[in-house]
Amino acid sequence: GESVGLHLPTLSVQEGDNSIINCAYSNSASDYFIWYKQESGKGPQFIIDIRSNMDKRQGQRVTVLLNKTVKHLSLQIAATQPGDSAVYFCAERRNNNDMRFGAGTRLTVKP
Amino acid sequence: NAGVTQTPKFRVLKTGQSMTLLCAQDMNHEYMYWYRQDPGMGLRLIHYSVGEGTTAKGEVPDGYNVSRLKKQNFLLGLESAAPSQTSVYFCASNNGGVSYGYTFGSGTRLTVV
Secondary structure (H helix, E strand, O other): OOOOOOOOOEEEEEOOOOEEEEEEOOOOOOOEEEEEEEOOOOOOEEEEEEEOOOOEEEOOOEEEEEEOOOOEEEEEEOOOOHHHOEEEEEEEEEEOOEEEEOOOEEEEEEO | OOOEEEEOOEEEEOOOOOEEEEEEEOOOOOEEEEEEEOOOOOOEEEEEEOOOOOOEEOOOOOOEEEEOOOOOEEEEEEOOOOHHHOEEEEEEEEOOHHHOOOEEOOOEEEEEO
C-alpha cells in the first residue's frame, strides 16, 4: 500500500502473474480517483480513473476497485509484463482544484 | 503533437540565484499546473492556472512565482533559490480541472547547492 516517507512500498511479481497495488485515501468526501504510472526519469502517465459513484472500472489489462467504506483503492494489473515495472500512485480529488497524490508503490516484474 | 514540454531538463543553481522553468503545451488545454516531487512523497501542487492570464496558489507556493501570459505557456520562477527547493518539477495540463486526468511533462531536475 501507499505511505508517505522516504522509502516507497515495493511489490515484486513474476512475469505473467497478476499484480495488485493498494492505496488508502484520506478524505471521505473525495469523489474522483486516478491511477498513474511513472517510469524512471519520466513524468507520470494516466492509467485509469474512477468516480465515487462506481465500485469498479476496467481498462485494458487493468482494473480499479474502489471501496468507499474503508477508503481504499486498488489497481489490478493482469498478466504483468516487464514493461509494467514502474512506480504506481493514486490521486484523489478532495474538492475543486484540490487533487492529492500518494507517494507511490514501486512495482518490479521479474522475468 | 508534443503534449507537454518542459525546459530545461536539468539545472544546478547556487543558493540565491534565480531561474525560470518553462512549460509549453500544444493541446489547447485551459488548465495548467506546477508540481514538485520529492523522494518518498507524493506530488505537491505549487501553483496552477485555470486559463490565460490567471494564476492561483497551491499547497506549497512559498518561494515560487508563476505567469500565464499565453494559453500554451506556464512559467515557474524561483527568485532566490534555496537548497530546500532541490526537487523534480513537473508541469501538467488538462481541460477539465481536477475532475480529469492530467497530461504531465517529463520533468525538470533542479539541484540547489
